[in-house]
Amino acid sequence: MAMKIRxxxxxxxxxxxxxxxxxxxxMPRDGRFAEKLGTYNPLLAKDSEDRVKMNMERVQYWLDQGAQPTDRVSRMLEAAGVIAKKERSNPKKAEPGAQAKKRAEEKAAKIAAAEEAKNAPAEAPAEEAAAEETAE
Structure with missing residues (x-):
């Protein structure tokens, strides 16, 4: 029987x-369970002591019996120092979506065009002035 702490x-x-x-x-999420190990109230402040309450002796017992904690419960156990912190990899988390990429490209093109327009007139009078000086 595969046990989960969830x-x-x-x-x-x-x-x-x-x-x-x-x-x-x-078993279903809210269905039959072997033992209640604690409570979690997400409505309380993160620094509140009553937010997460666990019977650590029983949690350790179930972990020793081979029960696997779910991701959310494992984060709670990591915060309590019961299990070692796992390395998580989500390389696409910070990557912007397609529309955001498109907007960024358009913005970069607009900025480049503005820089080009700003630099072009400044160079043209300097060239004309240089041409006038050589003509004199």
């Missing part, structure tokens, strides 16, 4: 409250 949602609409549970991975 969140089970409770609370009313737009007022979430989660239980941290050890459950069989085949």
């Amino acid at each position: 969140l089970a949602r409770g609370g009313s609409k737009k007022r979430p409250h989660y239980s941290i549970v050890a459950a069989d991975s085949r």
Whole structure:
């Protein structure tokens, strides 16, 4: 039986409250679970002590039994210092979308055209002045 340590949602609409549970991975999110290990209230401030409460002894027991924490629960366990911090890779996270790339290209072209127009008239009178000086 593949066990997971995951969140089970409770609370009313737009007022979430989660239980941290050890459950069989085949069970539904809010379905049957083996044991309740703690609570998570995302509506509280991030520095609040009541935001995440876990029974660390039981969490460690389930981890020793081979239970795999979900991504969100593993982040909570990393913050608590129970498990080592994992290296995460999301190379496309900071990459802008297609429309943003298009706007950036248009803006760069506009700036380049403005710079070119700004430099061209400044050079032309200097050339004319140089031509006049040589003619005299």
